[in-house]
Amino acid sequence: xxxxxxxxxxxxxxxxxxxxxxxxxxxxxxxxxxxxxxxxxxxxxxxxxxxxxxxxxxxxxxxxxxxxxxxxxxxxxxxxxxxxxxxxxxxxxxxxxxxxxxxxxxxxxxxxxxxxxxxxxxxxxxxxxxxxxxxxxxxxxxxxxxxxxxxxxxxxxxxxxxxxxxxxxxxxxxxxxxxxxxxxxxxxxxxxxxxxxxxxxxxxxxxxxxxxxxxxxxxxxxxxxxxxxxxxxxxxxxxxxxxxxxxxxxxxxxxxxxxxxxxxxxxxxxxxxxxxxxxxxxxxxxxxxxxxxxxxxxxxxxxxxxxxxxxxxxxxxxxxxxxxxxxxxxxxxxxxxxxxxxxxxxxxxxxxxxxxxxxxxxxxxxxxxxxxxxxxxxxxxxxxxxxxxxxxxxxxxxxxxxxxxxxxxxxxxxxxxxxxxxxxxxxxxxxxxxxxxxxxxxxxxxxxxxxxxxxxxxxxxxxxxxxxxxxxxxxxxxxxxxxxxxxxxxxxxxxxxxxxxxxxxxxxxxxxxxxxxxxxxxxxxxxxxxxxxxxxxxxxxxxxxxxxxxxxxxxxxxxxxxxxxxxxxxxxxxxxxxxxxxxxxxxxxxxxxxxxxxxxxxxxxxxxxxxxxxxxxxxxxxxxxxxx
RNA sequence: GGAGCGGUAGUUAAGACGGUUAUAACGCCGGCCUGUCACGCCGGAGGCCGAGGGUUCGAGUCCCUUCCGCUCCGCCA
Numbered sequence: 194x195x196x197x198x199x200x201x202x203x204x205x206x207x208x209x210x211x212x213x214x215x216x217x218x219x220x221x222x223x224x225x226x227x228x229x230x231x232x233x234x235x236x237x238x239x240x241x242x243x244x245x246x247x248x249x250x251x252x253x254x255x256x257x258x259x260x261x262x263x264x265x266x267x268x269x270x271x272x273x274x275x276x277x278x279x280x281x282x283x284x285x286x287x288x289x290x291x292x293x294x295x296x297x298x299x300x301x302x303x304x305x306x307x308x309x310x311x312x313x314x315x316x317x318x319x320x321x322x323x324x325x326x327x328x329x330x331x332x333x334x335x336x337x338x339x340x341x342x343x344x345x346x347x348x349x350x351x352x353x354x355x356x357x358x359x360x361x362x363x364x365x366x367x368x369x370x371x372x373x374x375x376x377x378x379x380x381x382x383x384x385x386x387x388x389x390x391x392x393x394x395x396x397x398x399x400x401x402x403x404x405x406x407x408x409x410x411x412x413x414x415x416x417x418x419x420x421x422x423x424x425x426x427x428x429x430x431x432x433x434x435x436x437x438x439x440x441x442x443x444x445x446x447x448x449x450x451x452x453x454x455x456x457x458x459x460x461x462x463x464x465x466x467x468x469x470x471x472x473x474x475x476x477x478x479x480x481x482x483x484x485x486x487x488x489x490x491x492x493x494x495x496x497x498x499x500x501x502x503x504x505x506x507x508x509x510x511x512x513x514x515x516x517x518x519x520x521x522x523x524x525x526x527x528x529x530x531x532x533x534x535x536x537x538x539x540x541x542x543x544x545x546x547x548x549x550x551x552x553x554x555x556x557x558x559x560x561x562x563x564x565x566x567x568x569x570x571x572x573x574x575x576x577x578x579x580x581x582x583x584x585x586x587x588x589x590x591x592x593x594x595x596x597x598x599x600x601x602x603x604x605x606x607x608x609x610x611x612x613x614x615x616x617x618x619x620x621x622x623x624x625x626x627x628x629x630x631x632x633x634x635x636x637x638x639x640x641x642x643x644x645x646x647x648x649x650x651x652x653x654x655x656x657x658x659x660x661x662x663x664x665x666x667x668x669x670x671x672x673x674x675x676x677x678x679x680x681x682x683x684x685x686x687x688x689x690x691x692x693x694x695x696x697x698x699x700x701x702x703x704x705x706x707x708x709x710x711x712x713x714x715x716x717x718x719x720x721x722x723x724x725x726x727x728x729x730x731x732x733x734x735x736x737x738x739x740x741x742x743x744x745x746x747x748x749x750x751x752x753x754x755x756x757x758x759x760x761x762x763x764x765x766x767x768x769x770x771x772x773x774x775x776x777x778x779x780x781x782x783x784x785x786x787x788x789x790x791x792x793x794x795x796x797x798x799x800x801x802x803x804x805x806x807x808x809x810x811x812x813x814x815x816x817x818x819x820x821x
Numbered sequence: 822g823g824a825g826c827g828g829u830a831g832u833u834a835a836g837a838c839g840g841u842u843a844u845a846a847c848g849c850c851g852g853c854c855u856g857u858c859a860c861g862c863c864g865g866a867g868g869c870c871g872a873g874g875g876u877u878c879g880a881g882u883c884c885c886u887u888c889c890g891c892u893c894c895g896c897c898a
Contacts, residue, residue: 204850204866207831256855270858290848307856315858332849335832340859342833346890399898419898446897566824566894659896668898766891777891 211329214287219325224295231267235316237300242319244269245295245327247357249338251288258285262296265362270309270318271296281321291330291337291354297323345768349782352773364770367486368758372439374485375459378478384435384461389424391417391441397732398669398722400444403454411799417443417455420751422668423736425462426708429747430739437461439754448777450766451700451756455775461705462749468691468707471748472647475695475703478752479645487761495645495695503648508542508625510651513699514644516637518628520544520621523612526597532589534573538614544624545602546631549609550576556634563630564613567622573612577604586612629699646696650674653681653688654721662723667692669718671706672748682721691748702757705750712740 227243246264253259258273273285288294298319309315334351335343339360348355355361376386395402395416402416418424420442428436440460448454461478463471476493483489496514503512506519523543527535535541546552552560561572575584582595590598602610611627613620632638653673654663663685665671673681677688695703709715715737719729730737758770768774775781795801 207849210850250858250860252857252860254855254857254860255853257857258855259857259860261858268858272856275855304856307858309858312858332831336848336859338859344828344833344890346828347832349890396898400896422898444897447895449897450892452897568894655898665898671898776889778889780889782890 207331210289211331214289214292214326214329217284217287217326218328221295221325221327224297224325226295229266230262230264230269231313233269233300233314233317233319235302237317238302240300241297241322242300243295243297244271244319246293247330247337248288248290248292248294251290253286258282258288260285260288260294262294263357265366267313267359269314270303270312271298271321272318273321273324277320278322281324284326285321285324287326289330289332291333292326293328293330295325295327296321346776346782349768349774349776352783356772361769364758364762364764365772367762368754368770370486371482371754371758371761374482375437375439375478377485378481379435379437379461382435382474384437385433387428387433387436387438389418389421389428389438389440393418393424396423398665400446403443403445406798406800408798419444420458421460422670425460425749426670426744426747427736427739429462429464429708430742430744432464432745434464435462436749440751448775448779450768451759453755453767453771453774454779456767456771457754459752459754460749461751462747464745464747466707466746466748468649468693468748471705471707471750472693475705475750475752476645479695482757483643483761489643491643491645495647497647497649499650500648500652501650504621508621508623508628509699510648511694511696511699511701512646512648513629513632513638514646515639515642515698516632518544518546518632518637520624520628521602523598523601526601527590527594530589530594531591532586535589535612535614538620540617540620541612541614542620542624543598543602544611544628544631545604546609546611546635547605548607549631549635550578550607552609560611560627560630564623564627567626568619569613569615569623572623572627573614575610575612577606577608577610579606642698644698648694648696649692651690651692651694652686653677653690653692654685656686663721665718665722666690667704667706669722670708670715671718672709672714673718682717685721688721693750695750695752697757697760700756700760701753702760703750703752705748707746707748710740710744710746712737715740 224243224245226245228237230244230246233240233242244262246262249261249263249268251258251260256275260271260273261268262271273282275282296319298321300317300319302316303309303318333354335341335347335354337354337357339358341358343355356365379386392405392415395404395414396419400419402419405415405417407413407415418440421438421440425436425438438460440458441455442458443455445454446452461475463474473494476491476495480491480493483491498512500510503510505522506512508520520542521544522540524538524541527541530536557572557574564572573584573586575582575587581587582590598604598610604610611624613623652666653671655666656662657664667690672691674689674691677684681688690706692706693704694701709718716726716729719726719733724732755767755770758764759767762770764770773781773783780786
């Protein structure tokens with residue numbers, strides 16, 4: 194036996210210790226919890242209580258032993274004292290992090306000078322009279338506490354431990370409160386909560402579907418819903434009148450910090466309404482959510498911006514209005530410029546940043562790299578000094594152009610101006626995203642600001658380069674505005690939809706529209722999208738038919754619950770407000786889904802794989818350690 | 822499909838231009854400790870440097886491949 198093995202024998206292994214400690218485990222018996230761990234205060238002085246929870250920290254002084262007992266509501270310090278309860282004190286040395294215990298004891302004020310102002314229960318402590326070890330625990334792979342900055346792969350692989358952390362527990366609780374506020378508001382307004390199918394029919398438009406093979410109908414597939422859109426409209430046809438659902442939705446597309454393959458939508462539809470009624474209902478809903486979940490009163494109504502105004506001033510269709518930088522169209526100012534890039538571009542826009550002249554060359558280089566993400570070739574800039582313009586492009590600009598830019602942009606010494614020239618899509622994306630980045634970088638965004646706004650008058654169609662045709666901007670059931678009604682098939686680029694998005698601090702949190710409710714209009718829409726009547730009937734026949742049996746005018750909206758919860762909890766990802774989220778590769782590190790299935794399961798479904806995948810290609814994300 | 826960042830004790834990180842035995846903090850184990858609260862003090866264990874291949878006398882470090890996590894572009898009606 195080597196020296197190192199010799200040493201290891203001297204050191205007790207985790208398994209040995211746990212085994213030894215397991216002898217102390219007792220059944221709950223007739224013990225009943227009297228309070229949670231965040232409940233007690235000086236008002237409970239002298240009370241006999243029974244607490245149950247997890248060991249957060251143990252401070253063993255040899256004599257006195259302090260344990261911070263944690264449950265989802267907070268921490269309470271419990272004291273094992275050899276003088277007051279020698280029996281109880283005797284075995285308390287076995288306690289370790291995350292052990293589960295029940296204590297009976299007496300509440301008492303902490304001695305003068307020993308209060309802990311950082312703890313909600315810091316005025317008191319509970320002297321243990323009797324206790325039971327309910328369970329032991331292995332040492333957790335990362336500390337169960339807010340300040341632990343464990344990697345996300347670990348957190349996801351051990352999600353049940355991650356969720357014990359106060360921050361995550363509070364996220365779950367706030368999400369619950371949001372949903373309760375939604376339900377209570379909509380219930381008061383006489384909405385019916387109706388569930389729609391999870392196993393449904395694949396639709397050709399929109400995102401990629403998740404498919405489920407049918408055993409009873411081999412060769413056929415269900416699709417998981419991308420949203421309950423058609424069902425909620427059919428509920429309007431059913432006379433349900435006012436519907437909502439906290440609906441799980443599925444889209445098989447790539448993930449982002451704010452996008453998961455399955456997510457939750459607060460889905461709402463109303464009959465006999467116009468845009469304004471839906472929007473004011475939605476504003477009231479948000480106000481209720483903020484009031485009930487955050488104790489914040491939102492000013493109503495929310496400001497509105499047309500899509501054109503949003504794109505013009507902010508470059509994006511979800512402007513962050515917490516700070517006031519705006520884009521300006523300066524195409525005319527530089528139309529005849531000696532700077533060919535400007536003179537020949539279909540669109541030139543500028544972003545003036547007051548006091549931005551302090552940006553260093555390095556910072557400007559980083560910003561240049563940043564806009565290249567959006568297809569920009571580079572980033573032109575001018576620093577405005579008292580006596581001169583400092584800029585790589587200054588020499589190209591005539592006196593007249595300088596005067597025009599100064600007037601148009603209101604330039605002042607100390608400013609920096611960024612320019613982008615080219616196709617409108619690229620120009621807006623580059624400068625719009627640059628604007629947001631500068632807002633963050635230069636600390637222009639106030640804390641605790643909740644800037645809601647509506648973006649309205651969206652285009653009905655957008656051109657898809659990939660498909661070489663116009664596709665629905667929102668979805669193919671969106672009604673066209675009266676003004677575009679006649680021209681929607683001839684001038685698709687300029688048709689406007691009766692659609693609206695709710696935006697919060699630069700995030701799209703909801704979107705909806707007034708829907709098409711006559712078969713004639715629905716056929717016109719499919720025609721404009723390039724569907725023949727036959728193919729429209731083949732793919733949406735049941736839906737068009739339903740429109741033929743007395744469909745009321747209707748419209749609705751859907752909120753991204755995960756995004757709302759993310760913003761309200763100040764989280765940087767919706768993963769932090771979803772109990773068991775997927776990784777960027779859409780896997781679950783906790784359960785190891787997706788996974789291969791048995792040959793028998795495939796046979797029953799009438800499926801055969803083209804290639805046999807290697808069973809579970811090796812992972813090293815902490816799974817191996819877990820799989821014992 | 823593409824771009825970028827990361828992967829080193831249980832955890833979080835450090836490791837100049839390739840050079841002895843790979844550091845630190847926390848955690849863990851043992852001992853001491855009656856007012857701590859991220860307790861303190863003393864001692865100790867703990868590593869296939871994500872995986873595979875290559876270059877080299879020598880690789881955590883350089884090269885190639887690959888896996889995993891994250892951010893973003895595309896995509897997401």
